[in-house]
Amino acid sequence: MKHAISPLRSEDFPEWYQQVVKAADLAENSSVRGCMVIKPWGYGIWEKMQRDLDQKFKETGVSNAYFPLFIPLSYMEKEAEHVEGFAKECAVVTHHRLKKGSDGGLIPDGELEEPLIVRPTSEMIIGASFSKWIESYRDLPLLINQWANVVRWEMRPRILLRTAEFLWQEGHTAHATKEEALSKAKEMHAIYQQFAEESLALPVIAGEKSEGERFPGAVTTFTLESMMQDRKALQGCTSHFLGQNFSKGSDITFRNEKGEEEHAWTTSWGATTRFIGALVMVHADDDGLRLPPRMAPSHIVILPIIHKEEARHRVMNYAQKVKEQLTQITYHGEKISVIIDDRDLRGGEKSWNWIKKGIPMRIEIGPRDIDDDKLCIRKRTSGHKDMEKQSPDELAETLVAQLDEMQNTLYKEALKNMQEHMHEIDTEEEFEKFFTKGEGGFALTPFAGDVAMEKEIQQRFSVTVRCIPDNLGEGICPFTKKKGKRVVFAKSY
Numbered sequence: 001m002k003h004a005i006s007p008l009r010s011e012d013f014p015e016w017y018q019q020v021v022k023a024a025d026l027a028e029n030s031s032v033r034g035c036m037v038i039k040p041w042g043y044g045i046w047e048k049m050q051r052d053l054d055q056k057f058k059e060t061g062v063s064n065a066y067f068p069l070f071i072p073l074s075y076m077e078k079e080a081e082h083v084e085g086f087a088k089e090c091a092v093v094t095h096h097r098l099k100k101g102s103d104g105g106l107i108p109d110g111e112l113e114e115p116l117i118v119r120p121t122s123e124m125i126i127g128a129s130f131s132k133w134i135e136s137y138r139d140l141p142l143l144i145n146q147w148a149n150v151v152r153w154e155m156r157p158r159i160l161l162r163t164a165e166f167l168w169q170e171g172h173t174a175h176a177t178k179e180e181a182l183s184k185a186k187e188m189h190a191i192y193q194q195f196a197e198e199s200l201a202l203p204v205i206a207g208e209k210s211e212g213e214r215f216p217g218a219v220t221t222f223t224l225e226s227m228m229q230d231r232k233a234l235q236g237c238t239s240h241f242l243g244q245n246f247s248k249g250s251d252i253t254f255r256n257e258k259g260e261e262e263h264a265w266t267t268s269w270g271a272t273t274r275f276i277g278a279l280v281m282v283h284a285d286d287d288g289l290r291l292p293p294r295m296a297p298s299h300i301v302i303l304p305i306i307h308k309e310e311a312r313h314r315v316m317n318y319a320q321k322v323k324e325q326l327t328q329i330t331y332h333g334e335k336i337s338v339i340i341d342d343r344d345l346r347g348g349e350k351s352w353n354w355i356k357k358g359i360p361m362r363i364e365i366g367p368r369d370i371d372d373d374k375l376c377i378r379k380r381t382s383g384h385k386d387m388e389k390q391s392p393d394e395l396a397e398t399l400v401a402q403l404d405e406m407q408n409t410l411y412k413e414a415l416k417n418m419q420e421h422m423h424e425i426d427t428e429e430e431f432e433k434f435f436t437k438g439e440g441g442f443a444l445t446p447f448a449g450d451v452a453m454e455k456e457i458q459q460r461f462s463v464t465v466r467c468i469p470d471n472l473g474e475g476i477c478p479f480t481k482k483k484g485k486r487v488v489f490a491k492s493y
Helices: 014-023 038-059 080-089 125-135 178-199 246-250 275-283 309-326 347-357 369-373 393-419 427-435 451-461
Strands: 027-029 036-038 070-072 091-100 106-118 140-152 167-174 205-207 220-227 234-242 252-253 262-263 266-272 301-304 336-339 361-365 375-379 389-390 423-424 442-447 466-467 474-476 483-490
Touching: 014 275, 014 347, 036 038, 036 347, 038 140, 038 167, 038 178, 038 252, 038 301, 080 246, 080 375, 080 466, 091 474, 106 375, 125 140, 125 167, 125 246, 125 266, 178 234, 178 266, 205 483, 220 275, 220 393, 220 466, 220 483, 234 275, 234 361, 246 389, 266 275, 275 393, 301 309, 301 347, 309 336, 309 361, 309 369, 347 361, 361 369, 361 393, 375 393, 393 423, 427 442, 427 451, 442 474, 451 466
Parallel strands: 301 336, 301 361, 423 442
Antiparallel strands: 027 036, 070 106, 091 106, 140 167, 167 266, 205 220, 220 234, 234 266, 252 262, 361 375, 375 389, 442 483, 466 483, 474 483
16 A cells, blocks of 8 residues: 555655654754744644643643743753753854954854853743842742753754754742642643643653653653654753752852741743654554544544535535534534645545545535435544544534544554553563663663663663653663663663
């Protein structure tokens, strides 16, 4: 069978991924190396993610704000471990204007008194504001989120996965006690897990990051790890309990109920446009993208079938009535979105265009369908030739259930892929075979090593500790022969 995407997943997964992104019209590389243009269909997915997460955040009392893109170098220097973690990725502004050079070209002029870092993350700049906003225990907890872009100078970019500039949200909170801050970090971690599994149809493994993989400066980092179809792991989002490390660096203090001055306990947590890349690598097939209905910018496209010009008015009127009927239906808090594609293209070309973009449902309407009062319905989770027929009223009555069924189908397929390639491995020989000679995947292996051991394993097998779940039990570490928790090892993006 001929497919729309070449090469196939089984032939060249990295190139297949690039071709799906292109065919689905999600994003493209820009003229600035390492940066991307997110196109309307891709940005529509991001907008759905924003609305979903934003609502969940606000339900916990979080408010949105915005903070500067530029961070003074002196702010970054306040937290040495944090800076060291990002130092190689920082873009630095040293001048504030341009002037003509001797050859007529433009050159930087007006050197800044202090270099400015283009935001790689905002702990230090937000900490500066928190230190002014917080005086008393009555000002706590302070719960803030911002939707923004960040710059991390990526040397090996991959569109929607690793780019020099990307979009994200970053939440930052300050609390009076360690217990409150840790509870908040765990709460946001749980929200991300719910979002990934229920909205994105992404099965995840939740747990803590190891010491070697922890966010720079954090006490504890919580993560979600998903398995892509090539059996590599992708980190979806993280939530960090920062202890008092950043509050001490930024002088975030408050007067407690006894009038004593204390440093606040803080958290930070974030998710990025990388989630769009995850949707591609988890759900797409060899014909293009398959979008979970809850994340699709539009749920349905109506394709008018007009072979004779005299039928145009009748077909378009019927299509418009169907659209008006379906858009009155609410699906998970939003009105159903329907597109009528009346472009002057051949029917097959038009249909394949939407198959590759991953729209959940295609409805074909021609004169015969109007006579029968039946719609030709094709679902993206079925074969592209599979078709069902329903009247507009029948479709309206069952549409929400059908979309939920498609959402669940994608989740179950992804879960099956993860479960089939996740194995308990207890010896070094099995471990080496799994990652060098076998298909690979997630190795659930007891680990009792330190950061140096993590680096040694990474150098030998090109794998890392992706997360430490709470529910996998313990065993004897094959590398140290000591008792340790069973963790998830995998190759990753």
